[in-house]
Structures are given as structure tokens and as C-alpha cells.
Amino acid sequence: MKALILVGGYGTRLRPLTLSVPKPLVEFCNKPILLHQVEALVKAGVDHVILAVSYMSDLLEKEMKAQEQILGIKISLSHEKEPLGTGKSNAGLVFLSKLGIKISLSHEKEPLGTAGPLALARELLTDNSDPFFVLNSDVICDFPFEDMVKFHQHHGKQGTIVVTKVEEPSKYGVVVYEGESGRIHRFVEKPQVFVSNKINAGMYIFSPSVLHRIQLRPTSIEKEIFPVMAQEGHLYAMELQGFWMDIGQPKDFLTGMCMYLQSERQRSPERLRTGPGFLGNVLVDPTARIGQNCTLGPNVTIGAGVVLEDGVRIKRCTVLKGARVRSHSWLESCIIGWSCSVGQWVRMENVTVLGEDVIVNDELYLNGANVLPHKSIAESVPEPRIIM
Amino acid sequence: MKEILLVGFYQPNEALSRFLSCAQQEFKIPIRYLQEYSALSTAGGIYHFRDQILSGGPEAFFIMNADVCSEFPLLEMLEFQKEHGNTHVILGTTANRKQSMNYGCIVENQDTNEKNQQDLLLEEQMNGWQRAEVIRLEQDIFTALAGRGKLYVYKTDQFWSQIKSAGSAIYASRLYLNHYRKTHPERLANNEEGRPTIRGNVYIHPTANIDPTAVLGPNVSIGTGVTIGAGVRVRESIILHGATLQDHSCVLNSIVGWDSTIGKWARVEGTPSDPNPNDPYAKIDSETLFREGKLTPSITILGCNVNIPSEVIILNAIVLPHKDLNRGFKNQIIL
Numbered sequence: 001m002k003a004l005i006l007v008g009g010y011g012t013r014l015r016p017l018t019l020s021v022p023k024p025l026v027e028f029c030n031k032p033i034l035l036h037q038v039e040a041l042v043k044a045g046v047d048h049v050i051l052a053v054s055y056m057s058d059l060l061e062k063e064m065k066a067q068e069q070i071l072g073i074k075i076s077l078s079h080e081k082e083p084l085g086t087g088k089s090n091a092g093l094v095f096l097s098k099l100g101i102k103i104s105l106s107h108e109k110e111p112l113g114t115a116g117p118l119a120l121a122r123e124l125l126t127d128n129s130d131p132f133f134v135l136n137s138d139v140i141c142d143f144p145f146e147d148m149v150k151f152h153q154h155h156g157k158q159g160t161i162v163v164t165k166v167e168e169p170s171k172y173g174v175v176v177y178e179g180e181s182g183r184i185h186r187f188v189e190k191p192q193v194f195v196s197n198k199i200n201a202g203m204y205i206f207s208p209s210v211l212h213r214i215q216l217r218p219t220s221i222e223k224e225i226f227p228v229m230a231q232e233g234h235l236y237a238m239e240l241q242g243f244w245m246d247i248g249q250p251k252d253f254l255t256g257m258c259m260y261l262q263s264e265r266q267r268s269p270e271r272l273r274t275g276p277g278f279l280g281n282v283l284v285d286p287t288a289r290i291g292q293n294c295t296l297g298p299n300v301t302i303g304a305g306v307v308l309e310d311g312v313r314i315k316r317c318t319v320l321k322g323a324r325v326r327s328h329s330w331l332e333s334c335i336i337g338w339s340c341s342v343g344q345w346v347r348m349e350n351v352t353v354l355g356e357d358v359i360v361n362d363e364l365y366l367n368g369a370n371v372l373p374h375k376s377i378a379e380s381v382p383e384p385r386i387i388m
Numbered sequence: 389m390k391e392i393l394l395v396g397f398y399q400p401n402e403a404l405s406r407f408l409s410c411a412q413q414e415f416k417i418p419i420r421y422l423q424e425y426s427a428l429s430t431a432g433g434i435y436h437f438r439d440q441i442l443s444g445g446p447e448a449f450f451i452m453n454a455d456v457c458s459e460f461p462l463l464e465m466l467e468f469q470k471e472h473g474n475t476h477v478i479l480g481t482t483a484n485r486k487q488s489m490n491y492g493c494i495v496e497n498q499d500t501n502e503k504n505q506q507d508l509l510l511e512e513q514m515n516g517w518q519r520a521e522v523i524r525l526e527q528d529i530f531t532a533l534a535g536r537g538k539l540y541v542y543k544t545d546q547f548w549s550q551i552k553s554a555g556s557a558i559y560a561s562r563l564y565l566n567h568y569r570k571t572h573p574e575r576l577a578n579n580e581e582g583r584p585t586i587r588g589n590v591y592i593h594p595t596a597n598i599d600p601t602a603v604l605g606p607n608v609s610i611g612t613g614v615t616i617g618a619g620v621r622v623r624e625s626i627i628l629h630g631a632t633l634q635d636h637s638c639v640l641n642s643i644v645g646w647d648s649t650i651g652k653w654a655r656v657e658g659t660p661s662d663p664n665p666n667d668p669y670a671k672i673d674s675e676t677l678f679r680e681g682k683l684t685p686s687i688t689i690l691g692c693n694v695n696i697p698s699e700v701i702i703l704n705a706i707v708l709p710h711k712d713l714n715r716g717f718k719n720q721i722i723l
Binding site: 365 | 619621623640652699
């Protein structure tokens, strides 16, 4: 089986992290976002993953090569002989994963929305009659790919989308469907009266015949393709069990981390650190070094090679690879970028995000600061703002 | 000096009497508080208590405003007074042009611009003073004296500052600690093995209990019986007696009141309002508490017996005594 991941653009919402690393390769809970999806796809029997990229495909290629080890992907530099699409495509590199699968990049010359990339990869997706997966790239959950295959085969129509329950449906587009069969009636954008509390979770499985509906031009799958499919009785909804989060922006990235770690607590609690100084769910890379009298958690992820000096307090944060937090600092709801250095007695909170290699001087207070890579911060930021 | 009289309209209380008795013991000099029956302005009290002031027939006496800090060049003033025929002497300090607008100024004979500073040396003559009850020293008395050519100004280049608000106390504390560095370096803490790290000028009362991993200074004053835990950072602050700073807490530009407690990893921080350090004649501005409907960012002040919980931030806030906070506060007065 094949899967197409809609990587799309620059990942501007996850700036400043995506100024250094393409979004699929940003580590979420110590693993690149892409790898969370790829590993789950492989488990469900996928052997070829196509990444639909509209920008920065060169950088993504380069970074994937650089991160070969981390991704666990063996990269072969042979270009594909057959172009992916109709000449608008730039046949990508082929990555041979040690997971035994192939990863291709499908490069859009112009952004093609959420449906266009399917047309671009038409030949790859239709070379057999197997259904294929389509995923938004910044979704994190307990991926239900095997269940999706079963559900899809059971109803036998063209498409299945995964839906998830939300508390406030009036903020989203909701999906109205038959409870028993899952057959979708319609989509309602920001409903003012209650019609449903299920929203599109950004994960689909389609039969190849769906490609008759999609042309090679910028197209929204949600707005232009799905309503027609629903009308014709070809679209079904499968409800997701467990957590779900779109981690495309820092605030949600942190919320998603909390959910993921809680789910990890149930799935494989041995991966989480416990003992004195660790509260709740804390994930620590084995190569990280933690000083005396630190208290971490709940909901903390510490990346590879990170150094936490003595007396550091961290809760609800992700600290990425190679960063250092000096003694007695206090961090809550922050993302600390790669190789950052945070001084002593620093206080950071309220979704402060440090880009790569940022230096924060001693004794500063950062409240909701968004700091671009390679900056050196010498003054407190008492109110949320972007530091360029 | 034979005797010190404190004159004011302030209702004496236990704290004041305790201070008086302690000071008398320490300095071995009689100190008395004379309470005015109503607010008599800057000279009314002097007139009202003239008999006490003049009893014992002093050859001269000093008048000081209580809210002024200085090196107090009293000996020099006395000498200056003798040189000028035992007349009246006022201590003057130079203000910059802009800030001089905020003060009463002295025009010296040489036409220099001097700020009015109330540290006055009078000889024993009070005859001719008006019999009104409220008498303003500056307007009613000095103007007249100067008009008769009987008032001289002694200019000092040494430090001088008003302490009109709690916010200026940290600045005043810095001036005194700098002064100690020159005159009494033994009063200041040094870096020693097994003792906390000291940066710049720091005063620590011998009864304070401070973890050796704490880092203090510059401009820090630690009172009696204060407890400071491991990994605590204090800079530009005054910690009053009996206060406790728990492990990893951080106190910057703040005054921590008597017997207050600051929890682990809490951050208590204010905004300094120091005069421009590059202008030798700049004085501290008496900021208004509010500006454009908002509390002017200033140093953080915790009243006595305030309890700050762990891990919160108190920023630019004034917390009244006996408050048990349950969260952080910014730019607020906590009543």
C-alpha cells in the first residue's frame, strides 16, 4: 500500500523552528513528526510513502539526508526514472528506509492545495488497485491505519475520512454522518446550532478510483471534492478513538505533547522517566544530562544531548537536541530550540519559543517571546512578541 | 553632637520607640521624638519646640529633613559656618538644568544654579521669627535671611538623594553601600570559601543564615535573621529582617518586607528607576504612582509578613502587609 503525506509549505505557523528545519523533521516527543506517521504507516502495511512538498523540497532532501541516522532511513541518491506526474512534478529522490519502505518526494511547482498533490502523484497511486492513505502532515494521534483499511474495505466505497470529537464544534467545520454506517451526509462550516461535534481529523483512505474526481490544479479536497463525494454516497466517516491534535503551531504542539505523553503512559510506560525529581509524564533522551535538585514535569520532553544544570525546574516544555539550561532557571510551556543556551535564573513561560542556537542571558524573564534563530537575548521580554 | 531631636506630626508607635531606644544604646546619645500637635510645615515645629532645641545653650544646631540621604558633611559645614562669621549655612547640591525645575533653587552670588537642599546649620537665634503657627522654612525664613545677606550655601559634590518613595530606597541603599566601600569596607561582605558568592557591594547582617550556593549583589542589603536557601539569586534589593527566600528563588530590584517568605523558584522583580548614571548631577525622579491610569513600573515592594508561593512571578507590584498570595501578579498593588 501507498501513502501520500501533504507536507505542503514552509510551516510558517511553527516558526521559528521551521526556519531551521523543515516541519516534517522537527522532533515531536524526540522523534521527527514525519517518523511518527511513517512508522505507523509501515505497521499497517504501507511500503511506499510519497511526501507532497510545495516549498523547500531541496532543503527537505538535504535535511533528510543529514538526518539519515535519526530517521532510520537509508537514502539512495538514484532519481526515479518515471516522473511522478505530468511534467509539473520534479521526480524526487528515493529514500529507502531501513523500515523496508521507499520514500519519494513529489515536488509541486506551484502550491496545489490539499487535492492537487493527489493528481500530481496519480501514476504512483494508481499502479495497483490497493487503497492508499492521505495524511495532513501535522496531525498527531494514535494512528488507526489498520482500522481504516478494514473500515474502508467493509463499506466498499471510494473514500473514508477519520473524524474526531471536539468540545466546541462551532469553531470548526463539522461532519454530519449516519452513526451506524458512518455514511457522510454533509459538511457544515462553523455550525451555529448543534448538528455534530465531529471534525475532519486530516487522515483519509481512498480507492484509486477517487483520482477520476481530481484534476491537476490547485484544489481543496475538503471544500471541492468531499462534498460531491458525500452527495454521491461515496464518503464515509470513521471515528477516532483516543487523542488527536493538529500540532502545526507552538501552542498546539505543546498540547499535543501532553496528550502524546499521556498516551505513552498507557502504551509503554517504561519509556517515561520516574523517580525523585520527575513528576507526571516526562520523556528524557538517554544522552541528556540532568543536574542535582532539578524537578521536571509534568509533561516534559528532553531531547538528545541536552544539558540541564543543577536546580532547574521545567514543566510542560519541549527541549530540543543539544540545548543547555543553566542552573536555577524555571521554564513552563516553552519550546527550546536546538543548541540553545538558557542562562541562570531565567524565567520563561507562556509559549515562549526559541529558534535554533538562541542565547538567553542570565536572570531574564521571557513571557510569550518568539525568538528567531541565532539571536542573543540580553533584555527581558515582559509581554508576548517576536524577537527578530 | 549632644542631642538628637526628631520633630514630626507622626503618631509615635512601638516601632518608633524601639528604634529610638536601640539607636540611643548604639550611638550613646540622647534621642527624643517631639510630636507636633498639628502639621506645622517645615519650620513651625522648630519654632514650637524652640525651648527644647535651645536648652543647654548649644553654640549651633543642625536641621535635617528626614527623607534625605547623603554623606552628611556636617564637620565641613560647621567649619564653613565659622569662616563666614557664625551665620546660617545651607547645604547645596547641584541638579541638572532639567531637573532643577522640580526644586526650589538657590541663586548663589556667583550666579550658579544650585538646588535647594535642606540640611541647615543655624546659630542660636530665633528672634524675629514670625509668630504664625505654620511656618515654611524655605519660603518664609530662608528668603528673609538671604535678603539680609545672612544665609550662605555650602556646596557639596558628595552623594545626595531624596528618599521620597519606597522606590528610591534601593537607589539610596546603593549610595550608602558605595560610601561604605570607601569609608568602612569591613562592613561589606567578601567572597570566602564556604560562603555565598558576592558580586559588588553587599551588606549581610551577621545573624543572617545564607546558603553557600546563593549569589548576592550588587547592591544588596540583608537584614537580621534572614534565611536564604540554596541557589537563590538576589540583586539590587533590600531583604528586611526575618524574611525567608527559599531555594532557587530570584529577587531583583525589590524590597522584601519583614518576616516575608518567598517560595521555591519564585521570581520577585521590579523595574529600577535610577537617575541617569551618565549625568553626575541627575537626581532620582519622584515618580507619580500612576501614569496614564496605569501603575508606573517601579521596584517591587513586599510589605511585612507577605507569603509568595512557589514558582510564581511578582513583577512591578506593591504587596501590602500580611498578604498570602496564591498566584503571581504583575503591575498591580495588592491591597
